[in-house]
Amino acid sequence: VEVPATCQAAVLVEYGRPLEIREVPIPEVEPNAILIRVEMAGVCGTDVHLHQGAVGAPVILPVIPGHEGLGRIARLGQGRTHDAVGEPLRPGDRILWSHAWCGRCYWCDIAREPTLCRNATTYGLRQSEEQPFLTGSFAEYEYLVPNTRVVKVPEELSNEEVVGASCAFRTVVSAYDRLNRVGGVGTQDSVVILGAGPIGLYSTLLATEGGAGQTIVVGAPRARLELAREWGADHVINLDEVPDPSQRKAEVLKLTSGRGADVVVEAAGVLSAFGEGLEMVRPGGRYLEIGQTHGAATTPVAPAKIHDNLVVIGNKSATIVHFYKALHFIKNKRHRYAFGKMVSNTYPLTRVNEALASMKAGREIKAAIVP
Ligand SMILES: [Zn+2]
Numbered sequence: 521v522e523v524p525a526t527c528q529a530a531v532l533v534e535y536g537r538p539l540e541i542r543e544v545p546i547p548e549v550e551p552n553a554i555l556i557r558v559e560m561a562g563v564c565g566t567d568v569h570l571h572q573g574a575v576g577a578p579v580i581l582p583v584i585p586g587h588e589g590l591g592r593i594a595r596l597g598q599g600r601t602h603d604a605v606g607e608p609l610r611p612g613d614r615i616l617w618s619h620a621w622c623g624r625c626y627w628c629d630i631a632r633e634p635t636l637c638r639n640a641t642t643y644g645l646r647q648s649e650e651q652p653f654l655t656g657s658f659a660e661y662e663y664l665v666p667n668t669r670v671v672k673v674p675e676e677l678s679n680e681e682v683v684g685a686s687c688a689f690r691t692v693v694s695a696y697d698r699l700n701r702v703g704g705v706g707t708q709d710s711v712v713i714l715g716a717g718p719i720g721l722y723s724t725l726l727a728t729e730g731g732a733g734q735t736i737v738v739g740a741p742r743a744r745l746e747l748a749r750e751w752g753a754d755h756v757i758n759l760d761e762v763p764d765p766s767q768r769k770a771e772v773l774k775l776t777s778g779r780g781a782d783v784v785v786e787a788a789g790v791l792s793a794f795g796e797g798l799e800m801v802r803p804g805g806r807y808l809e810i811g812q813t814h815g816a817a818t819t820p821v822a823p824a825k826i827h828d829n830l831v832v833i834g835n836k837s838a839t840i841v842h843f844y845k846a847l848h849f850i851k852n853k854r855h856r857y858a859f860g861k862m863v864s865n866t867y868p869l870t871r872v873n874e875a876l877a878s879m880k881a882g883r884e885i886k887a888a889i890v891p
Pocket residue numbers: 564565566587588687688
């Protein structure tokens with residue numbers, strides 16, 4: 521495979537300013553590293569926050585955003601022969617990759633919570649002095665550092681079907697794995713999903729497939745709620761039509777015999793949604809928190825709701841385990857669900873700013889960049 525000396529990348533130079541398309545050098549591939557030819561990069565709500573300078577973690581600018589990459593191997597570093605499952609890797613193979621947790625710190629080794637690792641190389645989110653620059657997916661090529669875990673994408677799947685597995689879906693799979701440790705979604709349980717973005721939509725899917733009796737999705741706009749219905753929601757509550765939280769709570773209580781839902785999944789990410797979800801879960805139920813990434817920001821809640829035997833469990837990001845499971849969920853269930861509908865629009869790299877604006881305005885289910 522021919523690899524040029526430089527490639528185009530969309531660079532965030534200053535918060536709030538349009539990303540600049542720049543010509544960036546492609547690094548030499550060190551042992552165990554991988555150079556990717558990016559085929560598609562999803563645009564995440566987090567990219568919108570990063571663009572505005574509203575992410576908790578420290579970021580050194582300039583940075584190449586894009587952490588939902590999907591691409592083919594252009595160069596394999598010496599010694600990199602197999603993916604995380606043990607499948608052989610060759611140039612031309614299409615793969616997904618996780619952030620590169622260090623694998624030798626308290627969080628990785630002792631706590632066994634690699635997504636909490638403080639030394640991770642994260643793609644498209646922050647830049648450090650040591651990290652190669654070409655490590656965001658809003659670019660023609662992307663460099664994966666040596667300890668990055670990767671999985672091969674089954675060839676029969678389209679990029680549109682798969683790209684959501686590189687962020688939202690793998691996170692939801694990880695979150696449901698944690699929820700399952702504390703009871704999960706029981707047979708015929710009622711489930712409320714707060715949020716109808718990609719995290720909320722995949723959460724709807726896993727609730728449906730997990731045996732929920734009744735799934736209620738609270739979100740907006742209509743296009744996202746229609747997809748939620750296709751993916752198993754029995755009831756939807758449109759935020760545009762029911763703007764009053766107390767009225768939304770009343771609707772949920774009416775649908776759940778006045779007790780509240782057995783399981784509530786907070787996937788909205790709006791700070792006030794956490795308290796709203798607590799009002800909708802039944803005593804002794806389970807509350808899964810996936811959406812909140814607001815650092816130290818606080819919101820009022822009634823702690824007595826938790827005192828009533830409630831289990832609250834959170835989830836941050838995912839490891840390669842969950843990428844693998846998400847991919848195989850798509851492969852095994854694609855005859856039943858149109859996973860490709862997750863991508864509502866694609867944009868060339870040169871129109872990345874339009875894609876960000878469209879995501880910010882809530883006009884997309886998910887926008888994707890095709891470099
Ligand atoms: Zn994301």
